[in-house]
Every structure is written in structure tokens, then in C-alpha cells.
Amino acid sequence: MMRELSLTRxxxxxxxxxxxxxxxxxxxxxxxxxxxxxxQHHQALFRYIWxxxxxxxxxxxxxxxxxxxxxxxxxxxxxxxxxxxxxxxRIAHNLLVDHYRKESGRVALSLQSxxxxxxEGNPAFLVEQKLTVERVHQALAVVDEPQRSVIALRFLSGxxxxxxxAVLDKSESAVKALQHRGLATMRRALAHEKVPS
Amino acid sequence: MNDPFDSLQERLTxxxxxxxxxxxxxxxxxxxxxxxxxxxxxxxxxAPERSLNTISTQRMELIRAAKSFKAxxxxxKTDEVRRLGQPARAQSWWxxxxxxxxxAMFACVLxxxxxxxxxxxxxxxxxxxxxxxxxPAATVVAQASPATVALAAPDPQHAILAEARxxxxxxxxxxxxxxxxxxxxxxxxxxxxTGALSGVTLAFYDGSxxxxxxxxxxxxxSLDAQKTxxxxxxxTQWSGDSKxxxxxxxxAASRYEVATPSGVGSAxxxxxRVSVTVLLVRFDVDEGxxxxxxxxVTVIVVAGQTTIVPPGEAPEEPVFHISGEGxxxxxxxxxxxxxxxxxxxxxTVVVGDPQVGDWVAVEGRILSDxxxxxxxxxxxxxxxxNQFSFTGTVEVISDTQWTIAGRVxxxxxxxxxxxGIEEGxxxxxxxxxxxxxxxxxxxxxxTAANGFEFTGVVQSIISDTWTxxxxxxxVNVSTTIEAGIVVSDVVHVEGExxxxxxxxxxxxxxxxxxxxxxxxxxxxxxxxxVDGVPISVTEQxxxxxxxxxxxxxxxxxxxxxxxxxxxxxxxxxxEGKRHHVEFTAKVEHIDPWIVGGVTVSVTEQxKIDNGxxxxxxxxxxxxxxxxxxxxAKKIRLANPTQxxxxxxxxxxxxxxxxxxxxxxxxxxxxxxxxxxxxxxxxSVVIVLACADADGNITVVSITVVxxxxxxxxxxxxxxxxxxxxxxxxxxxxxxxxxxxxEGHCNEDDDDDD
Numbered sequence: 024m025m026r027e028l029s030l031t032r033x034x035x036x037x038x039x040x041x042x043x044x045x046x047x048x049x050x051x052x053x054x055x056x057x058x059x060x061x062x063q064h065h066q067a068l069f070r071y072i073w074x075x076x077x078x079x080x081x082x083x084x085x086x087x088x089x090x091x092x093x094x095x096x097x098x099x100x101x102x103x104x105x106x107x108x109x110x111x112x113r114i115a116h117n118l119l120v121d122h123y124r125k126e127s128g129r130v131a132l133s134l135q136s137x138x139x140x141x142x143e144g145n146p147a148f149l150v151e152q153k154l155t156v157e158r159v160h161q162a163l164a165v166v167d168e169p170q171r172s173v174i175a176l177r178f179l180s181g182x183x184x185x186x187x188x189a190v191l192d193k194s195e196s197a198v199k200a201l202q203h204r205g206l207a208t209m210r211r212a213l214a215h216e217k218v219p220s
Numbered sequence: 221m222n223d224p225f226d227s228l229q230e231r232l233t234x235x236x237x238x239x240x241x242x243x244x245x246x247x248x249x250x251x252x253x254x255x256x257x258x259x260x261x262x263x264x265x266x267a268p269e270r271s272l273n274t275i276s277t278q279r280m281e282l283i284r285a286a287k288s289f290k291a292x293x294x295x296x297k298t299d300e301v302r303r304l305g306q307p308a309r310a311q312s313w314w315x316x317x318x319x320x321x322x323x324a325m326f327a328c329v330l331x332x333x334x335x336x337x338x339x340x341x342x343x344x345x346x347x348x349x350x351x352x353x354x355x356p357a358a359t360v361v362a363q364a365s366p367a368t369v370a371l372a373a374p375d376p377q378h379a380i381l382a383e384a385r386x387x388x389x390x391x392x393x394x395x396x397x398x399x400x401x402x403x404x405x406x407x408x409x410x411x412x413x414t415g416a417l418s419g420v421t422l423a424f425y426d427g428s429x430x431x432x433x434x435x436x437x438x439x440x441x442s443l444d445a446q447k448t449x450x451x452x453x454x455x456t457q458w459s460g461d462s463k464x465x466x467x468x469x470x471x472a473a474s475r476y477e478v479a480t481p482s483g484v485g486s487a488x489x490x491x492x493r494v495s496v497t498v499l500l501v502r503f504d505v506d507e508g509x510x511x512x513x514x515x516x517v518t519v520i521v522v523a524g525q526t527t528i529v530p531p532g533e534a535p536e537e538p539v540f541h542i543s544g545e546g547x548x549x550x551x552x553x554x555x556x557x558x559x560x561x562x563x564x565x566x567x568t569v570v571v572g573d574p575q576v577g578d579w580v581a582v583e584g585r586i587l588s589d590x591x592x593x594x595x596x597x598x599x600x601x602x603x604x605x606n607q608f609s610f611t612g613t614v615e616v617i618s619d620t621q622w623t624i625a626g627r628v629x630x631x632x633x634x635x636x637x638x639x640g641i642e643e644g645x646x647x648x649x650x651x652x653x654x655x656x657x658x659x660x661x662x663x664x665x666x667t668a669a670n671g672f673e674f675t676g677v678v679q680s681i682i683s684d685t686w687t688x689x690x691x692x693x694x695v696n697v698s699t700t701i702e703a704g705i706v707v708s709d710v711v712h713v714e715g716e717x718x719x720x721x722x723x724x725x726x727x728x729x730x731x732x733x734x735x736x737x738x739x740x741x742x743x744x745x746x747x748x749x750v751d752g753v754p755i756s757v758t759e760q761x762x763x764x765x766x767x768x769x770x771x772x773x774x775x776x777x778x779x780x781x782x783x784x785x786x787x788x789x790x791x792x793x794x795e796g797k798r799h800h801v802e803f804t805a806k807v808e809h810i811d812p813w814i815v816g817g818v819t820v821s822v823t824e825q826x827k828i829d830n831g832x833x834x835x836x837x838x839x840x841x842x843x844x845x846x847x848x849x850x851x852a853k854k855i856r857l858a859n860p861t862q863x864x865x866x867x868x869x870x871x872x873x874x875x876x877x878x879x880x881x882x883x884x885x886x887x888x889x890x891x892x893x894x895x896x897x898x899x900x901x902x903s904v905v906i907v908l909a910c911a912d913a914d915g916n917i918t919v920v921s922i923t924v925v926x927x928x929x930x931x932x933x934x935x936x937x938x939x940x941x942x943x944x945x946x947x948x949x950x951x952x953x954x955x956x957x958x959x960x961x962e963g964h965c966n967e968d969d970d971d972d973d
Contacts, residue, residue: 054286055721058752061279062744062769069270079268086270087278094286159265178262183236184229199225206228206255213258 046107050097061090068115071180075119077160089115109189116190162209170205177202231256272747276754373425376445378405385783386418386677386689387708406440413437415708417677417689419782426451427467434781436460450474463493499567501529504541523926524868524904526585542592545581545600546863548574555594557582558863559911562594572599590883601788605837606653606816608803610844611667614643624649626848629661636663653805657817672738673714675731675779678707688713689783693723700727717751736785737776739793742769750775755787762789801850804839804858807832815840821851828855862911871903887919897924902931
């Protein structure tokens with residue numbers, strides 16, 4: 024039964040497929056469905072968590088924790104309230120909040136504050152070079168927490184505007200504003216990093 | 221659209237829909253374009269590759285937790301949530317089984333592995349985290365893949381079973397053996413053993429690892445694996461194969477010792493393997509230096525070398541080892557494998573009855589006269605030449621020939637035909653192609669939509685649920701079960717995977733086979749997981765193009781000695797694939813293509829390897845049309861090479877043009893062979909040489925693994941081994957004490973007692 028439900032239509036990514044039945048099966052205790060949910064979402068979740076914590080090992084552990092929390096919360100999940108992927112990322116987001124509470128004050132700012140820094144004279148820096156993992160983390164460190172969450176969800180994990188809004192329990196307008204400001208801040212930070220003062 | 225936030229979102233929507241960045245950015249002010257560039261660059265940032273072991277372990281532990289809570293008819297409360305498994309290093313090195321155990325007790329070999337130049341591989345991978353005091357112990361994972369937990373013991377006085385596959389047992393203080401799982405710990409005084417098709421890794425607190433293969437047994441004699449200061453790990457290996465990766469220690473008093481039941485010895489080393497059989501003990505060194513001592517004779521074994529310790533005899537002069545895999549082109553006292561000849565004798569272990577044309581793995585030694593000697597030859601897969609297989613509908617049945625999917629196949633008394641086949645049903649046909657092009661069927665079987673069969677070791681039998689190599693198999697009154705099967709037996713299981721995922725067995729029989737064959741849905745492709753079963757693949761695995769997650773596939777392959785399921789083929793079974801045909805034979809004609817007597821139609825879509833000529837062995841994959849015509853989708857060279865062999869050898873001279881090896885071989889430095897490391901005179905190098913389809917051998921790479929102080933002396937004459945102790949580079953004089961660790965060695969003294 025699970026097999027038919029997990030068939031992938033060619034040309035569509037796994038995330039594009041509606042899977043309410045798979046979730047329903049998982050809610051009913053179907054272990055294969057639970058395994059399939061892991062398969063579908065672990066990579067994007069890991070990417071989101073890794074973007075936030077910056078440490079692979081911690082990200083690996085927290086990714087596993089998300090699914091255990093998912094297992095615990097599945098009976099309470101209501102598809103009509105929030106899409107499953109957004110719900111799952113909300114678990115991850117809350118887990119990260121808990122993580123940071125435990126590890127409070129751990130975020131390091133490697134770049135100086137980017138506010139007010141101009142990127143004039145360096146217009147094509149992003150085209151010239153690929154972003155490295157380290158530079159992204161450095162740049163993420165200079166944006167504020169809401170912007171950081173939006174940037175990670177939207178551009179590192181590939182969530183839609185609507186999903187991101189659902190994860191963060193914000194309006195879509197608010198997310199639009201946060202992503203704009205976040206991108207601008209990161210761009211300025213990276214531009215400043217490249218041009219010696 | 222004046223709002224910059226809305227404007228950006230609209231452009232992002234186009235970008236996310238796949239429009240090129242340049243198009244989306246066109247006509248935008250530089251600042252706005254920069255934001256889109258930033259978004260695009262962020263999307264392209266590579267995240268670290270997740271550890272495959274972690275993925276597999278987390279998934280399985282999640283399923284296990286779900287099963288547990290399902291069994292309790294409840295899902296967990298949040299406070300019951302625990303951390304899933306930590307990453308473990310992937311392994312594919314494990315050697316295949318050696319038969320037999322040790323029948324009699326000999327004096328103990330003492331192998332002391334001191335830690336000169338260990339490479340702590342674990343430091344290059346994510347650091348394992350020690351289980352938190354409040355965390356429950358790592359749990360068992362009942363799947364075909366190894367159960368894996370954090371690769372660190374909880375304290376210096378315990379080793380943890382970091383990875384367990386198949387049947388693993390620990391002996392308790394009362395002498396009874398009990399099944400063990402990953403996550404259990406082992407203290408001094410305890411033993412662990414593995415069954416057939418099984419393996420386990422012992423992880424010590426200092427990061428050292430001891431990996432046991434199938435049918436192995438090892439005891440922990442003394443254990444204080446401190447990370448700093450003096451570290452003590454004393455083991456005894458009673459049977460089977462083990463591989464030891466010893467963590468570096470700066471403390472000269474640190475000891476990593478392995479004892480074996482054949483003679484007495486001591487060794488210093490970092491990464492080495494130990495093989496214990498009734499005939500001999502063998503030490504292979506992969507990194508650093510190992511000293512092996514017995515009967516007051518110590519031989520120093522460096523990376524790339526091997527020594528043998530026959531029971532009651534001194535360690536033999538170290539020789540360089542050789543290993544590889546390839547096609548068998550000659551068999552008998554002299555084997556030819558991968559284009560190179562190997563001497564064999566009664567001590568050579570041959571696994572799987574390989575024949576000419578088959579593909580095997582070989583491990584051996586270079587004897588002092590330069591002869592390659594094979595210690596072990598293991599069948600990897602049989603020759604596919606002139607073999608075919610296809611599925612289709614039975615159209616006509618007669619006593620001598622059947623028509624299936626338009627193709628006529630001959631049958632005779634040797635054809636195994638499953639009962640109940642009638643015209644109109646779907647079958648799978650396998651057989652051979654005769655010289656005249658006739659397709660002779662060796663078997664015709666009904667195609668079960670969800671059928672499975674595999675070979676595994678019985679781990680437990682509880683009521684109607686058997687655990688066989690990690691697979692939970694259900695039996696019922698209809699299941700045919702051979703009498704007398706007990707835990708640790710190797711069995712072949714056939715059955716059907718039900719819609720609810722249950723593996724229902726129709727028969728369970730003892731077997732010496734090692735194959736598996738089942739159909740299921742692709743759950744993951746990195747790593748491969750089909751219907752929850754992790755599958756290993758290699759470059760040799762034939763995988764249909766276009767397979768995607770969710771597709772139904774058929775997976776066929778071999779269960780390796782350590783329990784790994786190694787796929788030989790993964791075939792898509794979805795609609796339109798039912799008349800897939802595959803066969804391997806020699807090309808008789810090109811344009812039109814005739815392969816093995818079969819006319820093969822090619823189209824513009826047919827992918828054909830370059831350079832195929834008449835006489836080459838090729839594999840044809842395609843479809844059978846209703847009239848029996850074979851339309852090829854691919855024509856590939858079946859064996860573009862005869863295999864590759866790695867040989868350890870010492871460099872005698874080197875100049876800008878060439879390297880001359882001590883075995884007389886000259887390798888031109890013309891850029892064709894890749895050189896890894898700095899090659900000097902007296903360097904020990906591993907030479908990888910591959911043979912093409914015609915047997916022409918080419919050196920592919922030269923890798924430096926060790927630097928000797930000086931060139932070794934010329935090969936010893938046949939003087940009964942008296943010259944052994946004259947080589948200071950290879951020998952020590954050891955005074956043997958009455959027990960482990962009570963002897964001592966003097967590396968500067970070349971006089972034997």
C-alpha cells in the first residue's frame with residue numbers, strides 16, 4: 024500500500040508531491056510511511072539546521088531529534104491547519120530555539136556589522152565567486168534572528184514563501200520584508216568583506 | 221508593483237520556476253539585481269554531505285522507535301524523545317570468510333601494536349559524541365544493514381559494539397553466549413563472536429577500532445583505553461579475521477595487544493589485519509609498522525607486507541602482499557587472475573568454486589623468488605558470457621520449446637520449470653545462448669509481483685517471527701521450513717512482500733548459497749534503500765537508467781560474508797519494462813548487429829560503446845518486441861578489463877625517466893601512471909596494474925606507503941631461514957616472558973638467543 028503512495032511522478036521533486044495520505048499512514052503508525060517521511064525531508068532539514076548552527080555534527084544530531092519530535096507530535100498534527108513540511112520545519116525551528124537557549128550567546132560575529140556598509144565599486148562580487156560555507160555563516164551572523172530564519176528557510180532549504188510564513192507564524196508580507204532586508208544585509212556584509220577598508 | 225518587497229518576491233518566484241538569473245535580473249536596477257544574485261548564490265551553497273551511516277542509522281532508529289511505540293499502541297511523549305544514532309564510518313573493506321575455527325589451543329601469540337604513526341581516521345570525520353548520562357543506551361536496529369551507534373565507548377574500561385551485522389554474541393560470566401546488539405559494551409574478561417554473514421566493530425574509548433569479520437571470536441583480556449597517558453588494550457583473537465585501526469598515542473608505554481592461539485609473537489603497528497585459521501595466523505600491515513614475534517624470533521612487518529605464523533613455528537620472513545580482483549583466465553596449480561599468474565597450493569582457500577571466466581578477488585603474497593602466491597581466492601560473480609534473462613508472457617508451451625514474449629526458447633530435462641505455469645502468465649526466463657544462437661532455458665519461473673529470496677543468518681526464532689540477517693520474516697502454516705534449523709544457521713528464504721510491508725516466507729531452507737533477489741520500491745538512492753533494505757552498489761552494479769525514488773525495482777546480488785547486500789543489478793520493473801531483455805555474448809557482426817547468434821536491432825537511441833569490434837564480449841540490454849525481435853537500448857563492452865591487481869614492492873632506483881622496482885619491473889615516468897607520494901630509493905610502494913580485455917597490463921598508479929631506511933638485502937637463499945635474523949630492518953631479538961607483556965625486544969641487537 025505504501026509503495027503506490029510513494030510513487031514519484033517524473034519531473035516533479037519529492038517536495039512538490041502532495042502526500043497527505045503518507046502522513047495519514049504515518050499518523051496511523053505505518054512505520055514505512057514514517058521512514059518515507061524521513062527520506063523525503065531529512066536533507067532539507069539538515070541543510071536548514073546546519074545553516075543555523077554552523078556545525079555539521081550538531082546539525083546531524085538535531086536533524087535526528089526533529090524526527091523523534093515529529094514522532095511524538097504526529098498524533099496532534101492536523102493537515103488542515105498547516106502543510107506537513109511547514110509543520111516539520113516548525114518543529115525544527117522550535118528545536119533550534121531550545122538549542123540556542125541552552126547554548127545562549129554562542130553565535131559569533133566574524134564580520135563587522137554590515138549596517139551602513141556600501142557595496143559600491145563591487146557590484147558583481149556574487150557573480151564572480153561562489154559563496155563558501157564559511158562566508159555564508161559569517162554573513163548570516165550579521166543579520167538579525169528573524170531575517171536569518173527567513174533566509175535559511177527560503178534560500179538554503181527551499182521553502183516557499185507560504186511555507187516559511189507558516190513555519191515562523193508570520194504573515195507573508197512580513198516574510199517578504201524580512202527576506203528583502205536579510206538579503207540586502209548579507210550582500211552588504213559580503214561586499215564589505217571583499218573590499219578592504 | 222512599486223513595493224520593493226513584492227517586487228523581489230515576484231522575481232524570486234520566476235527564479236524558483238527555473239528562469240535564468242540573467243533573464244530575471246534583466247532591466248532591474250543594480251541593487252535589486254544584487255539581491256537576486258544573493259538569493260541564487262545562497263541556493264547554490266553546498267551543504268556538507270550527510271554521513272550515509274548517520275542517515276541509515278537515524279532512519280532505522282526512527283522506524284524502530286515507531287515500531288516500539290506502535291507495539292505499545294501509543295506514540296511517544298515528548299520527554300521520551302531521544303537522540304538518534306551518530307555517524308559511523310562506512311566500510312567496504314571487509315574480507316570474506318575464512319572457514320573453520322581453531323580446534324586446539326596453542327600457546328598464545330602476543331601481538332603488541334604500539335603506535336608509531338597511526339592515522340586517526342576518526343579525526344577526519346565528525347567526532348563521535350559520548351552518550352550523555354541521561355540518554356538511554358543506543359538501541360538495536362533490526363534491519364539488514366549494520367546497526368550503528370556512536371563510535372566511542374562510554375569509558376576507558378569498556379569497548380562498545382559500534383556496528384553489528386548479522387549474528388553477534390557476547391559471552392557472559394557464566395560462559396553462556398547471548399545475542400548482542402550495537403550499543404552494548406564489553407569489559408575485560410568478556411568475549412564477543414560473530415556468526416556467518418556477520419560482523420561487528422569494537423570501538424574503544426581512545427578511538428581505536430577492532431573490526432571482526434564473520435565466524436570470528438575475540439576476547440578482551442585487559443582494557444584501560446585512556447585517551448591521554450598510558451593506554452592498554454589487550455585482546456585475544458581465537459578465530460576469523462579482524463582489522464585493527466589503532467589510535468595514536470604519544471605515551472611510549474601504551475599498548476595495543478592482540479593475542480592469537482598459534483605461537484607467540486609481538487607487533488608494533490597502526491593499521492593491520494589478523495587472520496586466524498587452523499592452518500596459520502597471518503598478519504597484514506596496511507599502515508605503519510608491526511612486529512610479530514614467536515619462538516624468540518621477531519619479524520618487523522611494514523606497510524604493504526605480510527607474515528605468516530604457522531602453529532608452533534617462527535614467523536616467516538615478511539613478504540609483500542598482493543591483492544586485487546579480476547577475471548579468471550586459467551585455473552589449477554597456477555591461476556591467472558586479472559592478467560597475472562598466481563601459484564596456489566593446498567593452503568590456498570578458495571571460496572565459491574570459481575571457474576574460468578568468473579570474476580574473483582584474490583589475496584596473496586610475493587614470495588622471495590618473486591612468485592605470486594594466492595592465499596585466498598573468492599568468487600565475486602560468475603561469468604555472464606552467453607547468459608540471458610528476460611521476462612514476458614508465455615504464449616506457447618510445448619515439450620521442446622516455449623514461446624515467451626515472442627521469443628522461442630528451447631527447454632529440456634535440465635530446464636527447471638516452476639509448477640503452475642501456463643500460457644498467458646508472466647514468467648522470468650534465464651538460460652544460455654548456444655553457438656548456433658539457440659536460447660536454451662535453464663529456468664522458467666513465475667514472476668511474483670512482490671517476491672523475494674535471500675540468504676541470511678538466523679538471528680532469532682520467536683513464534684512466527686524469524687529475524688534473518690536483520691530482516692524480520694513472518695512464517696505461517698503454509699511456510700515450508702526445513703527441519704532442524706537453529707539460530708546461527710545460514711538459510712535461504714523465499715516469499716512475498718505483502719502490501720503492509722510484511723516479508724512473508726513461503727520457504728526457509730538451509731543453504732550454501734549467498735544470493736538475494738527481491739522486488740520493492742526505491743526509498744532512497746543515496747544510499748540505496750529498497751523497501752527498507754539497505755543495498756550496497758559498486759561500479760560493477762548494473763543499474764537501469766532513469767530509476768527514481770518511488771519506482772518499483774528488482775534487486776539481485778550477493779550477500780557478502782559480513783552480511784552486506786551487494787547488488788549486481790537493479791532493474792526497473794514499472795510498466796513498459798516487463799519485456800526487458802539482457803544478455804551477454806560475443807559480437808559476430810556489426811551492421812547488422814549479431815551478438816551471440818542473435819540479431820539485434822539498433823536505433824538512433826541505442827547507446828553503443830565506442831570501439832566495439834567483432835569478437836568483443838558485450839552486454840546487450842533492450843526490449844523484446846512482440847515478434848521476438850531484440851531492440852537494443854544499450855550495447856556495452858562486458859569486460860573492458862580483465863581486472864586490477866595491487867602489488868606491494870620496494871623501489872630500487874629512480875630517476876627522471878623511470879622507476880625500477882626490486883622485483884625487476886621498470887615503470888616509465890611518462891605520466892601514464894599516477895604517482896602518489898614522494899618516491900625514493902627504498903620506498904615501499906603499492907603498484908596498481910590493470911589488464912585490458914586482451915590481457916595487456918598497464919600500471920595505473922604508484923602509491924608510497926612506507927619508507928625503509930635502506931634497500932633490503934637480496935632474497936635469502938634456501939638455508940632453512942637462518943638468514944632471517946640478520947636483517948636489522950626486519951628483525952629484533954626478543955626475550956620472551958612467561959606471559960603477555962613480560963618479554964622485551966631489543967631493536968639494536970641482531971643476535972638470536
